[in-house]
Amino acid sequence: MSNVLDITALAAALGNGDRRALARAITLVESTRPEHRAQAEALLAALPTAPGPSVRLGITGAPGVGKSTFIEAFGGYLTALGRRVAVLAVDPSSSRTGGSILGDKTRMPLLSRDPNAFIRPTPAGRALGGVARRTREAMTLVEAAGYDIIIVETVGVGQSEYAVADMVDMFLLLLAPGGGDELQGIKRGIMELADLLVVNKADGALRGAANNAAADYRNALNLIRPKTAHWQAQILLASALLGEGLAEIWQAVQDFQTALFADGEQQAGRAAQARRWLWEEIQDDLMAELKADLVLKPIISALEEQVGRGDITPSAAAREILAAFRRPTKKR
DSSP: OOSOOOHHHHHHHHHTTOHHHHHHHHHHHHOOSHHHHHHHHHHHHHOOOOSSOOEEEEEEEOTTSOHHHHHHHHHHHHHHTTOOEEEEEEEOBOTTTOOBSSOHHHHOHHHHTOTTEEEEEEEOTTSGGGOOTTHHHHHHHHHHTTOOEEEEEOSSSSTTHHHHHTTSSEEEEEEOTTOTHHHHHSOHHHHHHOSEEEEOOOSGGGHHHHHHHHHHHHHHHTTSOOSBTTBOOEEEEOBTTTTBSHHHHHHHHHHHHHHHHHTTHHHHHHHHHHHHHHHHHHHHHHHHHHHHOTTHHHHHHHHHHHHHHTSSOHHHHHHHHHHHHHSOOTTO
16 A cells, blocks of 8 residues: 555545445555554544444354355345445454455355445454454444445454454344254353344254254343343344345344434443543553563563563563653653
8 A cells, every 4th residue: 555645535435435445445444554554543534424323233153153144145135125234254364474264255255246235354363352453443434435234243252252242233143053052152241242142044954943042042041131221132033045034133133223222322332332442542552662662672571581480470570561661761
């Protein structure tokens, strides 16, 4: 990407729904180069107001549950209704190159060709559980470009799903028609995060198993306190392969939005997310600045060795590093 960029023109192109401009803008906000970060911040400040309210939907599920097939079917259903859908799919990353491994556009061939859909695979990198650090900024960009439904797909079920739930309005957990032993494998914490649970692959020989699984999950939800007084998590069945259950899922999403919006809970939730985003940015930037400090590098290296030998505790070493970081020096 060129170091010379017309931010005003790029922001205007985004407001006109230019897909190439959107792809370029997301590449810009994902860059870690200092000059690109400054340009990204200028672009975000120059963005036009989003044309209308959006729906931010997080979707997770264990590998093999059919996330990509479901998102493609659900996204196609929504674009047929006249909605514009953006999928920010966070791919597992290669430990050698940092690149995406799965390639979501190849796993959603029909949706990727839909003129009312935009798919952006993003390497998870070192971000917790596959949530790219700049996913929040990418959501802001696609909303400015006129996409009113944003789906964030995560790598799989794990501790990291808390990060996804903290950047979307509604969190959907996709499940396989297993029940029983599989129910034991789903962590209670993940079920507590979910606003909607969908048992996928409810077709053919698996239809009966899907119904049984839904009953098992429904009983399990009775033991979990609702996240909000205005919404009780639901269990629905779907067959992404046959396109069944999609209308019911979309109705549940709309009912959820209506319940939270009427009480002001959605606005309050987004405001709280923005405040947490602020402190995450401060934490990440301070850590990056600390590690890049030339004066501190030998101090950190020496203290790391002492910690490894057991000569000093990690907490004491951390205090020494922070004290050195706060100490004014002309070399910095």
